[in-house]
Amino acid sequence: MNKKRLKTIIWIAVAISVSTSTTLAFAISDAFKENIYNVGILKPIDSVLKVKVGDRAPEFTLPAVSGEKISLKQYRGKKNVVLSFAPAAWTPVCSDQWPGYNIVKDIFDQNDAVLLGITVDNIPTLFAWTNQMGKLWFPVLSDFWPHGAVAKKYGILRSNGVSERALFIIDKKGIIRYIDVHDINERPALEDLVNELEKLK
Amino acid sequence: MKGVSTMSQIRMFLSVTAILSLAFLSPALTANPPSKGDVLPKINLSIPKSLDERTYLGLSGAGTFRIPQIKAKVVIVEVFSMYCPYCQKDAPKINEMYQVIENNPDLKNKVKIIGIGAGNSVFEVEVFKKTYHVPFPLFADKDFSIHKLLGEVRTPYFAAIKMNDDGTHQIVHSQLGDFQGAEPFLELVLKSSGMKQEDNP
Numbered sequence: 001m002n003k004k005r006l007k008t009i010i011w012i013a014v015a016i017s018v019s020t021s022t023t024l025a026f027a028i029s030d031a032f033k034e035n036i037y038n039v040g041i042l043k044p045i046d047s048v049l050k051v052k053v054g055d056r057a058p059e060f061t062l063p064a065v066s067g068e069k070i071s072l073k074q075y076r077g078k079k080n081v082v083l084s085f086a087p088a089a090w091t092p093v094c095s096d097q098w099p100g101y102n103i104v105k106d107i108f109d110q111n112d113a114v115l116l117g118i119t120v121d122n123i124p125t126l127f128a129w130t131n132q133m134g135k136l137w138f139p140v141l142s143d144f145w146p147h148g149a150v151a152k153k154y155g156i157l158r159s160n161g162v163s164e165r166a167l168f169i170i171d172k173k174g175i176i177r178y179i180d181v182h183d184i185n186e187r188p189a190l191e192d193l194v195n196e197l198e199k200l201k
Numbered sequence: 202m203k204g205v206s207t208m209s210q211i212r213m214f215l216s217v218t219a220i221l222s223l224a225f226l227s228p229a230l231t232a233n234p235p236s237k238g239d240v241l242p243k244i245n246l247s248i249p250k251s252l253d254e255r256t257y258l259g260l261s262g263a264g265t266f267r268i269p270q271i272k273a274k275v276v277i278v279e280v281f282s283m284y285c286p287y288c289q290k291d292a293p294k295i296n297e298m299y300q301v302i303e304n305n306p307d308l309k310n311k312v313k314i315i316g317i318g319a320g321n322s323v324f325e326v327e328v329f330k331k332t333y334h335v336p337f338p339l340f341a342d343k344d345f346s347i348h349k350l351l352g353e354v355r356t357p358y359f360a361a362i363k364m365n366d367d368g369t370h371q372i373v374h375s376q377l378g379d380f381q382g383a384e385p386f387l388e389l390v391l392k393s394s395g396m397k398q399e400d401n402p
Contacts, residue, residue, distance in 0.1 A: 103328065104332075134286050187320065190324060191325070
């Protein structure tokens with residue numbers, strides 16, 4: 001009987017220790033902002049693509065933070081288009097992708113490409129968030145309402161309503177030439193995107 | 202009798218909790234930036250391919266090296282990321298610090314700067330170097346392994362390492378963000394390393 005009680009006590013102690021240490025580990029991660037997304041708690045991919053390389057890219061028109069409306073078809077015959085879907089605006093700034101893309105406009109220019117950043121957040125949220133990145137040279141679009149409709153069309157809307165961290169390259173004819181639905185916990189390497197852009201030449 | 206057994210159970214409970222907490226907490230606690238007085242964790246960097254950079258660091262050959270092998274009295278290490286807006290904003294100021302050092306005969310060849318790109322590939326580090334015309338050597342840390350050794354610091358992070366005459370070294374300054382500008386930062390580093398008194402008694 002005593003043994004059984006001892007066992008129970010040890011188990012309770014284990015439970016308390018684990019829960020305490022978990023909370024503290026999170027608190028530390030929180031202080032190092034970029035690690036919130038690196039703790040590995042998110043399912044890498046949580047959606048099923050509805051498009052594939054070679055398909056005509058689904059059309060869309062979305063409002064941009066700048067106030068204008070951007071349609072995919074306005075680039076037809078003129079520019080290659082890179083769509084960069086980011087999961088959500090509250091992704092810690094330093095670990096995100098767009099501030100990096102913001103210093104490589106020349107690479108996009110050399111490849112006759114424009115970049116469109118898209119999230120499922122509303123315009124005021126995107127306005128506040130992207131302001132922290134400095135002045136962005138590319139449009140940031142809101143896929144907020146109907147919620148995540150464009151992400152859904154491409155098959156990258158996750159079950160909790162945010163999008164995947166995904167890249168699409170669409171050529172001047174409107175054909176999808178590259179898809180990278182990335183592990184949401186990791187940032188795609190810039191050279192992979194650049195290599196794919198250079199293949200379009 | 203009963204009182205004693207309850208007491209011992211409580212004691213048992215507390216000690217198990219304490220031991221387990223320690224066991225679970227220690228890895229979390231090591232995830233702190235290096236402190237003043239510490240030695241550096243064992244970080245292997247690739248010897249640069251560029252002759253200018255090898256000359257600057259006082260290294261020869263190929264393979265890897267460790268920071269204390271750099272020919273200097275003090276090495277300033279910046280942990281940055283090309284994706285981090287604050288690192289982008291600080292880049293010209295760090296370049297300025299390099300120029301101040303190189304233009305001062307008392308500091309040239311004694312104080313060296315290197316950058317480590319947390320989570321950045323070689324390509325991404327090159328993009329940063331080219332964009333901001335960074336004159337000192339930058340190293341890639343694509344898999345975050347160095348970043349982990351350095352306690353998963355937020356970027357930018359700055360450390361100054363003093364090389365002692367007997368071959369040992371120690372961290373004399375450790376700073377998360379808030380780069381105060383070339384001159385004040387340098388002043389701080391020279392004082393904390395004792396170089397200021399040596400050179401200007």
